[in-house]
Amino acid sequence: xxxWFSGILPNDELHAPLEHLPRRHRQKNVGALERTIxxxxxxxxxxxxxxxxxxPGLAAAAVGAHxxxxxxxxxxxxxxxxxxxxxxxxxxxxxxxxxxxIRVHKVMTVNKPAGEVYAFWRDLxxxxxFMQHLERVxxxxxxxxxxxxxxxxxxxxxxxxxxxxxxxxxxxSWKSVGGSQVPNAGEVRFKGLxxxxxxxxxxxxxxxxxxxxxxxxxxxxxxxxxxxxxKEDLRRFKQLMEAGELPTIEGQPQGQC
Amino acid sequence: MKALCWCGKKxxxxxxxxDPKIINPRDAxxxxxxxxxxxxxxxxxxxxxxxxEKGDVLGHEFMGVVxxxxxxxxxxxxxxxxxxxxxxxxxxxxxxxxxxxxACDNSNPNAWMMEKAYGxxxxxxxxxxxxxxxxxxxxxxxxxVPFADVGPLKVPEELEDEQVIFLTDIFPxxxxxxxxxxxxxxxxxAIWGAGxxxxxxxxxxxxxxxxxxxxIDHYPKRLKMAAExxxxxxxxxxxxxxxxxxxxxxxxGPDACIxxxxxxxxxxxxxxxxxxxxxxxxxxxxxxxxxxxxxxCCRKGGTVxxxxxxxxxxxxxxxxxxxxxxxxxxxxxxxxxxxxxPLLEHVRAGRIDPRFVITHRAKLDQAxxxxxxxxxxxxxxxxxxxxx
Numbered sequence: 001x002x003x004w005f006s007g008i009l010p011n012d013e014l015h016a017p018l019e020h021l022p023r024r025h026r027q028k029n030v031g032a033l034e035r036t037i038x039x040x041x042x043x044x045x046x047x048x049x050x051x052x053x054x055x056p057g058l059a060a061a062a063v064g065a066h067x068x069x070x071x072x073x074x075x076x077x078x079x080x081x082x083x084x085x086x087x088x089x090x091x092x093x094x095x096x097x098x099x100x101x102i103r104v105h106k107v108m109t110v111n112k113p114a115g116e117v118y119a120f121w122r123d124l125x126x127x128x129x130f131m132q133h134l135e136r137v138x139x140x141x142x143x144x145x146x147x148x149x150x151x152x153x154x155x156x157x158x159x160x161x162x163x164x165x166x167x168x169x170x171x172x173s174w175k176s177v178g179g180s181q182v183p184n185a186g187e188v189r190f191k192g193l194x195x196x197x198x199x200x201x202x203x204x205x206x207x208x209x210x211x212x213x214x215x216x217x218x219x220x221x222x223x224x225x226x227x228x229x230x231k232e233d234l235r236r237f238k239q240l241m242e243a244g245e246l247p248t249i250e251g252q253p254q255g256q257c
Numbered sequence: 258m259k260a261l262c263w264c265g266k267k268x269x270x271x272x273x274x275x276d277p278k279i280i281n282p283r284d285a286x287x288x289x290x291x292x293x294x295x296x297x298x299x300x301x302x303x304x305x306x307x308x309x310e311k312g313d314v315l316g317h318e319f320m321g322v323v324x325x326x327x328x329x330x331x332x333x334x335x336x337x338x339x340x341x342x343x344x345x346x347x348x349x350x351x352x353x354x355x356x357x358x359x360a361c362d363n364s365n366p367n368a369w370m371m372e373k374a375y376g377x378x379x380x381x382x383x384x385x386x387x388x389x390x391x392x393x394x395x396x397x398x399x400x401x402v403p404f405a406d407v408g409p410l411k412v413p414e415e416l417e418d419e420q421v422i423f424l425t426d427i428f429p430x431x432x433x434x435x436x437x438x439x440x441x442x443x444x445x446x447a448i449w450g451a452g453x454x455x456x457x458x459x460x461x462x463x464x465x466x467x468x469x470x471x472x473i474d475h476y477p478k479r480l481k482m483a484a485e486x487x488x489x490x491x492x493x494x495x496x497x498x499x500x501x502x503x504x505x506x507x508x509x510g511p512d513a514c515i516x517x518x519x520x521x522x523x524x525x526x527x528x529x530x531x532x533x534x535x536x537x538x539x540x541x542x543x544x545x546x547x548x549x550x551x552x553x554c555c556r557k558g559g560t561v562x563x564x565x566x567x568x569x570x571x572x573x574x575x576x577x578x579x580x581x582x583x584x585x586x587x588x589x590x591x592x593x594x595x596x597x598x599p600l601l602e603h604v605r606a607g608r609i610d611p612r613f614v615i616t617h618r619a620k621l622d623q624a625x626x627x628x629x630x631x632x633x634x635x636x637x638x639x640x641x642x643x644x645x
């Protein structure tokens with residue numbers, strides 16, 4: 001199995017079947033260059049901090065120790081909380097010196113056969129029906145499409161995307177091409193379950209936050225948490241597939257107290 | 258239209274609100290002919306259920322006449338007379354297809370709220386907080402019923418509203434509580450709480466073959482009604498419940514115990530007072546005196562069935578006793594859709610006449626005073642019906 005994720009995901013993750021995906025809470029999310037810098041800077045802080053037997057000195061040493069640990073293990077708790085990663089990636093996605101990007105993986109089971117679930121998703125013009133931030137997707141060619149989304153503060157973002165992989169009933173992946181303001185890529189894998197138990201839908205979305213990690217932190221603090229957004233998008237997908245409509249209470253009566 | 262709105266703790270008001278309308282293809286609009294106040298509405302009234310918003314329309318026991326259906330509802334038409342189950346279910350998900358209707362994956366628009374609180378979401382419910390979907394309820398003149406192609410059940414003309422209204426919640430809830438006891442010939446079932454659900458649990462346990470049913474409460478009128486349904490009454494103010502249950506079962510203990518009370522249990526024992534203090538000082542949410550006693554009294558290898566509502570965290574659950582005796586626990590919101598048809602058959606065949614439980618009839622306009630009356634257990638109130 002090769003895909004455009006070559007170079008984006010660590011090799012073991014890329015080539016592993018879904019059930020062997022590494023446990024997400026300890027996944028490496030710090031890239032090689034950043035890990036080296038983290039260890040060196042951390043070591044320096046520990047050394048300098050311990051030289052001064054003062055409270056600020058000890059605090060600096062503690063921060064240094066954390067940086068060393070982060071560099072050594074390749075896992076950063078803050079990155080994890082923000083769904084940020086800076087592991088080596090496709091050069092086309094890069095826009096920051098340390099290659100940080102948002103990376104969200106979510107899974108949901110849909111009570112329909114894989115072929116049907118795949119077909120609904122493969123009609124890319126369906127995506128805005130369940131991806132809340134998409135305004136519209138227009139198919140422009142055999143492998144190309146044009147996407148329009150609403151970003152933070154209602155800013156309209158547009159890009160062209162191309163299909164990277166497309167195996168009926170198994171996988172669809174795509175990435176933005178050309179000079180997108182928000183370079184992004186996505187992959188959805190369908191895993192049919194036995195005994196008519198439906199289809200697992202694994203979604204992986206990656207994008208460069210418009211303002212880097214600070215932008216991601218800002219978004220997290222002010223309510224737009226990408227992990228939750230993707231989960232809600234997937235939930236809407238499931239609701240459309242299974243129930244045929246989205247449950248809602250918008251427009252129902254409410255009293256005034 | 259007129260609708261009963263929740264305006265805060267112990268504050269409900271009949272207000273004029275907009276008429277509901279069809280929003281989704283699988284919706285129906287129902288003009289309500291009869292609605293009821295449920296014991297679980299009192300948990301909302303008393304402010305025990307989180308995520309209520311001021312102005313929410315209450316009521317999850319209601320029936321009426323179909324006024325309009327959406328394009329996706331093929332089995333109902335204007336003029337059909339229906340009872341509506343209080344749980345809302347899509348009919349197509351993993352859970353609905355396994356008859357676990359109250360665990361429906363797709364009917365709660367606020368699934369994320371319940372997911373945060375409970376790990377997973379349950380089905381949407383009418384008029385029962387935003388965590389449970391925030392759907393406007395049916396203590397009103399009209400109601401919007403989502404997934405109306407799988408929920409509402411048409412009822413025959415020869416049965417009056419009062420005979421079938423309790424199919425919307427308390428009869429199935431009492432019945433599932435009894436069914437969850439896996440009753441065998443010769444069994445004794447002890448039921449805490451002789452409110453409406455307890456009353457239907459008593460009669461359901463009998464129908465399911467229990468030899469002996471015991472009802473535990475302290476309101477004379479309720480115990481009298483329980484005895485009329487075939488139960489042996491125990492007034493917990495007059496008798497020691499554990500000793501009396503042992504006497505009744507030759508020292509074995511009841512084969513199954515039903516907690517038809519839930520999170521606002523009353524009691525006079527030290528643990529009940531402890532719960533009251535903790536709840537009053539916000540150190541705990543639910544008072545579980547009944548659950549503790551049910552666990553304590555249940556025989557070894559027996560079943561504790563819980564139709565009473567719990568919402569939050571419990572303190573001092575005698576898990577050691579439950580483990581030591583190898584008890585089975587069954588609980589949860591009723592899988593309503595599974596029970597509507599069979600229980601309608603019981604009513605139609607005359608095996609039960611649900612009207613026995615009604616003590617008060619009023620107009621919707623009087624809903625606020627009826628809530629206060631029911632909450633205060635005044636005037637020997639057990640079940641209130643409201644007519645819009």
